[in-house]
Amino acid sequence: MTQYNHNRERSPQRTTPDVTYQPQIDALLRKIVFSRSDMPKDIFSDIAEEAAKIVKNGTNKNKRTQLRRFYDELVMWNDSVQMVKQRAEKYDELAPFIKMLKAKAAYAKGRDHVDEKFEKIFSHCINKIENHETLLYCKLFMEAFMGYYRALENKS
Numbered sequence: 001m002t003q004y005n006h007n008r009e010r011s012p013q014r015t016t017p018d019v020t021y022q023p024q025i026d027a028l029l030r031k032i033v034f035s036r037s038d039m040p041k042d043i044f045s046d047i048a049e050e051a052a053k054i055v056k057n058g059t060n061k062n063k064r065t066q067l068r069r070f071y072d073e074l075v076m077w078n079d080s081v082q083m084v085k086q087r088a089e090k091y092d093e094l095a096p097f098i099k100m101l102k103a104k105a106a107y108a109k110g111r112d113h114v115d116e117k118f119e120k121i122f123s124h125c126i127n128k129i130e131n132h133e134t135l136l137y138c139k140l141f142m143e144a145f146m147g148y149y150r151a152l153e154n155k156s
Contacts, residue, residue: 025054025120032121034128034137043137048144051121055145056152061115064146064153066108070122071142073101078139087132098135102126121145 031047033039040047055062077098084090091098102123109119125142129135 021054021057021117025117028054029121029124032124032128032141034125034134034141035130036133036137039137044140044144048141049148051145052148052152055115055118055121056149059115059117061112062118063113064150066113067118067146067149070101070105070108071146073104074098074139074142077101078135081132081135091132091135095129098129099126 028047028050031040032043032051034043055067077094080094081087081090105114105119105122105126108114109116122142125138129138
């Protein structure tokens with residue numbers, strides 16, 4: 001009969017998240033809007049760069065390959081919607097799967113693959129997707145974010 005060691009050493013408790021960035025991230029999230037009428041002119045430049053700096057600063061948890069997985073899946077869903085003539089109908093069909101990216105980000109955060117800052121920003125972006133047009137703008141924002149994130153990695 002197999003014996004099990006029930007007195008295994010437990011892994012250490014995770015530390016409480018660093019909340020010093022909270023006011024900075026809250027201000028950033030207010031700027032991230034994908035509706036054409038309200039979208040800031042610098043959404044794909046200055047705002048994307050600010051998001052990359054917030055995510056990059058203070059942690060080595062966010063590896064570019066991990067962040068790239070989220071971006072790649074967003075691109076896949078965007079391509080699935082944008083490649084058909086009936087984009088609105090296709091978006092409505094795929095919206096639950098697109099919104100599921102929030103759950104995937106939360107799971108990755110729970111597994112310590114990404115930090116809370118990335119999870120908050122990415123989930124906020126997914127929340128702002130309302131139709132095929134805002135899906136495209138979200139994808140473009142994440143594309144710019146990834147470019148700035150890569151540039152920041154090369155500097156450090």
